[in-house]
Amino acid sequence: MPLLTIHHVTTYRYRQPVFLGEHRIMMRPREAFDQHLLSARLEIAPEPCELRWLHDVFGNSVAVAVFDRRTDSLIVTSEATLEHAPLGQGQVDVEPYARLFPFTYSSEDMPDLLRSIERQYHDPGRVLDNWARTFVKNDGTTGTIPMLTQMATSVRRDFTYVPRHEKGTQSPLETLTKRQGTCRDFAVLMIEAVRALGFAARFVSGYVYNPSPSEGVVGGGNTHAWVRIFLPGSGWVEFDPTNGIIGNRGLIRVAVARDAYQALPLSGTWFGFPASFLGMDITVDVHRADSSQYPSSVHGAINSRLAGPSGK
Known part of the structure; x- marks a missing residue:
């Protein structure tokens, strides 16, 4: 440890x-x-x-x-x-009913998750919705963890990380258009995308570090931001779209909130x-x-x- x-x-x-x-x-x-x-x-x-x-x-x-x-x-x-205590993707244990997407949160959890499912940004042209849907298979075999993992790793692969010290966060549509942003921009993008699919998600602010010399991460030297998604069986699970991390390996939480400004x-x-x-x-x-x-x-x-x- x-x-x-x-x-x-x-x-x-x-x-x-x-x-x-x-x-x-x-x-x-x-x-x-x-x-x-x-x-x-x-x-x-x-x-x-x-x-x-x-x-x-x-x-x-x-x-x-x-x-x-x-x-x-x-x-x-x-x-x-x-x-x-680093926890990796292999330690995420999802309840059987939630292993395939779509699924519905239990009636016991839903009242407390509703505000974390609510969208925070307008998407009149359904641009973000359509992007989120590209990770969903049409044959009903979409695995929940594989889908969320693919979304996080695709941001790391397809978007350019650009540090920005000014206050404020890009809207998800801006990030999709520019294909670049900071860690907080990528976190907000993924939060809104998974909320469009019905997931409860929260913004996390904290720190990132290299668990080993062979693992290259970006976002160090400053505060870092990523996402927590509620998954039945494991609760709130970390997803870092900036580095493609699933689990908390290399991530230290400081603040968890519904929106980045909090x-x-x-x-x-x-x-x-x-x-x-x-x-x-x-x-x-x-x-x-x-x-x-x-x-x-x-x-x-x-x-x-x-x-x-x-x-x-």
Whole structure:
């Protein structure tokens, strides 16, 4: 089970001091059976006058920072160490009734899945619907996992990954037209495509790393985005269309949401002259941690350290 440390730094720069409004920070990895958080540290400069934590409607950990001074920069540093249990495609076990597409979710699950099935983007010409249907066989032998796998791997094969640091996400129709985009664009495309087929799907924001030197992945050095699809028998299963990953191998979840705008790693406001903003820099480093610092006696227990710039 890999022991990983994530170092994530976001820096905002301003031409002259500005007032900072409230900021929401989602950089703390989620605790789950397949990723176990051992330590977490959050540093903010300038130091906020108030820092509080909450769980949002999806159960994500959110830090809310309030400031009372002017500043010409904002630096948010998150460091976390966790045990990660990679699960591959072979470990996805779907209930017999859902192994072939189409199928219907159970009456017990459907009420809680409905909002994750709802489409978020208009498709008046049914362009996205038609693209999604190209992965469905006409003879009734469409395997659920093979179909979703083919969709994810086809995005990796047929679309060009182009990093983009500006805020916002392309619509699925834009991505289909341009045949290129960021990881979040590809995630939104696949979410809307599988929703068009009746699947419940959610947007995931987190980090990606290379499980082994022989596995090349893109999207590192920054936050990453992918998809979770609900499959009876296995629950929420990861699909990363940017890298063609099925399962969570190389993927570390931070935030899960119905829509991309609900899973922003850092969001907030500032007040000053419009030309004051100079730019933003993001660096993310994921590497194997020194296991000697985390003896086996503490594995399985959460030791979360939340500290401001002073280390208090």
